[in-house]
Amino acid sequence: xxxxxxxESLALHERHHGKIGIRGKVAVxxxxxxxxxxxxxxxxxxxxxxxxxxxxxxYTLKANTxxxxxxxxxxxxxxxxxxxxAIPVMEGKALLFKEFAGIDAFPICFADKGQDLVGQIxxxxxxxxxxxxxxxAAPRCFAxxxxxxxxxxxxxxxxxxxxxxxxxAALVNACRVLGKDFADLTIVVSGGGAAGxxxxxxxxxxxMDRHLCTPVWDIIVCDSKGTLHRGRQDLLTVPHxxxxxxxxxxxxxxxxxxxxxVGADVFIGVSAPGIVTAEMVGSMHDDPVxxxxxxxxxxxxxxxxxxxxxxxxxxxRSDFPNQVxxxxxxxxIFRGALDAAxxxxxxxxxxxxxxxxxxxxxDPRPDHILPDVLDRRVTGAVAAAVHEAAVQGGCARRxxxxxxxxxxxxxxxxxxxxx
Numbered sequence: 001x002x003x004x005x006x007x008e009s010l011a012l013h014e015r016h017h018g019k020i021g022i023r024g025k026v027a028v029x030x031x032x033x034x035x036x037x038x039x040x041x042x043x044x045x046x047x048x049x050x051x052x053x054x055x056x057x058x059y060t061l062k063a064n065t066x067x068x069x070x071x072x073x074x075x076x077x078x079x080x081x082x083x084x085x086a087i088p089v090m091e092g093k094a095l096l097f098k099e100f101a102g103i104d105a106f107p108i109c110f111a112d113k114g115q116d117l118v119g120q121i122x123x124x125x126x127x128x129x130x131x132x133x134x135x136x137a138a139p140r141c142f143a144x145x146x147x148x149x150x151x152x153x154x155x156x157x158x159x160x161x162x163x164x165x166x167x168x169a170a171l172v173n174a175c176r177v178l179g180k181d182f183a184d185l186t187i188v189v190s191g192g193g194a195a196g197x198x199x200x201x202x203x204x205x206x207x208m209d210r211h212l213c214t215p216v217w218d219i220i221v222c223d224s225k226g227t228l229h230r231g232r233q234d235l236l237t238v239p240h241x242x243x244x245x246x247x248x249x250x251x252x253x254x255x256x257x258x259x260x261x262v263g264a265d266v267f268i269g270v271s272a273p274g275i276v277t278a279e280m281v282g283s284m285h286d287d288p289v290x291x292x293x294x295x296x297x298x299x300x301x302x303x304x305x306x307x308x309x310x311x312x313x314x315x316x317r318s319d320f321p322n323q324v325x326x327x328x329x330x331x332x333i334f335r336g337a338l339d340a341a342x343x344x345x346x347x348x349x350x351x352x353x354x355x356x357x358x359x360x361x362x363d364p365r366p367d368h369i370l371p372d373v374l375d376r377r378v379t380g381a382v383a384a385a386v387h388e389a390a391v392q393g394g395c396a397r398r399x400x401x402x403x404x405x406x407x408x409x410x411x412x413x414x415x416x417x418x419x
Contacts, residue, residue: 013088019095020106056126057341057397066105066130066334068093069121071113074137074159074194077295083111086135093134101331101379103338105132118147125151129338132330133157138193139240154337154345160198162326165333165350166370167199167268167291169357170324173369174289174312180265185216186285188260190299191270192223197240199268202354206247208347219248220260224272229254258283265289273297278308287311293324312366321367328357328373332382339383340390341397349389356385 013019028034035041049055056062072086090107097105108124110117121131121144130153133145141157148155156162175182187203189196200206200221205213221228221244228235228245229252235242253260257275261267262283269276269292276299281290290310292298295317302313302320314322333353337345360371360381371378390396 018088019091020098053126054397057129060127061104062127062129063341064102064104064338065128066097066103066132066338067108067121067124067128068097068105068132068134069108069110069117069136070134071110071117071136073113073135073140075135076159080137082113083109090134093132096327097331097334100327100376101335101383103331103334117144121148122151125153128153129341130154130334131156132334133159135159136194138197139238141194142197142240149344152343154334154342156330156333156345157194157198158326158330159194161202161345161350162329162333163195163270163293163324164198164202165329165354165357166324166326168202168351168354169328170291170314170322170369171203171266171289172354172358173361173364174266177364177366177369178287178289178311183214183216185218185265186263187216187219187266187268188257188264189219189221189268189270190257190272190275192221192228192241192244193270195270195293196221196223197244199270200244200248202350204248206243208351212348213351218250220253220264221245221248222257222260222271226256227253227260267291267299269293269299271299273299276300276305278304281305281308281310284309290314291322291324312369314369318373322369323373324370325373328370328378329353329382332356332379333386335379336383336386337390339398340387340395342390343395343397345386346389346393346395348393349386352385352389353382356381 026037028037045059049059068090070086070090072082073080075081075086075089086109087107090109094105094107097103110120131148133141133156136144145155145157172182189200200219203216204219205215223241227249228241229249230245231254232245235245258280261280263285265285266289267276267284271294273294274297276292281288281300288310289312290300290305291314292300292305293316298315302315305313314324316324333345333349337349357378360375360378361368391399
């Protein structure tokens with residue numbers, strides 16, 4: 001996949017004026033059709049929904065529609081490119097929602113990063129059954145997600161939780177391959193932003209019921225200044241890093257990324273290209289796992305990591321084995337949450353998604369710890385697990401047996417939105 005991919009992509013986007021559109025579900029060919037779909041018939045529907053907003057799940061697009069919300073302040077591999085620059089990326093994600101999970105998603109890209117995104121999202125929420133926050137820079141993304149948890153619909157920042165789910169699944173299967181105990185792992189995460197926080201939080205079970213979640217032995221998180229530890233005064237004004245400094249790094253190591261990697265079992269990179277050397281991998285514990293996820297250039301190239309002793313290597317790229325890609329998680333998570341008409345996405349739902357994702361790989365190998373991103377079984381497995389977790393956790397309005405399975409995506413996943 002060379003540079004020509006950019007020219008080819010430009011041509012495709014120009015030819016189609018983007019990648020998604022709106023297609024009606026019913027025909028309007030006669031006056032009677034018009035009367036049913038618009039005036040006067042629609043007035044009867046509007047009266048019903050106005051009297052009971054929950055009926056929007058029965059009578060409107062809300063049941064199967066997700067808003068992909070971004071301000072373009074932290075677009076993967078591109079940085080702060082603004083709302084306009086974010087449109088092609090969010091539109092692409094909408095296409096993935098439709099392709100993999102049959103979900104109608106629409107990009108909502110805000111131009112002014114200084115405005116009240118929380119208030120704006122609240123105002124558009126009636127139309128949507130879920131909100132996917134995307135490519136919003138830390139620490140603002142954390143505050144926005146937290147403030148919207150009372151909306152009554154699932155709100156998830158995918159850069160945090162989608163990444164965390166896929167990484168957790170990858171590590172579960174890497175442990176199966178290497179015969180290691182997940183709970184005994186010492187992990188180094190490079191990247192103190194949204195993805196790093198989401199990964200560290202899920203792997204340490206931060207704020208979760210320990211009966212439902214098994215934490216790893218130790219995690220050290222590094223940012224561009226070195227390890228996050230309790231003595232760093234610059235973290236006092238960065239709440240998410242301050243929390244990580246106090247909830248991870250059990251030996252309070254003050255040092256560089258290279259220092260942290262000495263004797264570590266796992267490296268997870270969600271940071272910058274080329275910052276890990278072969279010598280650093282060689283300093284890790286026997287048969288280490290290296291997940292170098294910076295895109296398009298990873299923290300260390302797979303062949304270099306393998307030559308230095310890494311037993312399992314993954315990247316975010318499709319041209320290497322073990323692609324760690326959020327498309328393995330978010331379509332199924334939202335599919336299951338929408339089918340449950342869930343009021344939120346809980347930690348239990350994320351853990352269930354990770355377990356289901358890992359289980360789709362029957363026989364993990366060093367070069368196959370995750371399913372292929374185009375594996376059509378994945379969405380259904382993740383969705384079913386998420387739906388069940390929503391029911392068990394008490395945040396589902398619908399149980400699995402209530403979902404109409406006569407319609408759906410027409411692929412491996414046969415679930416569908418409520419009628």
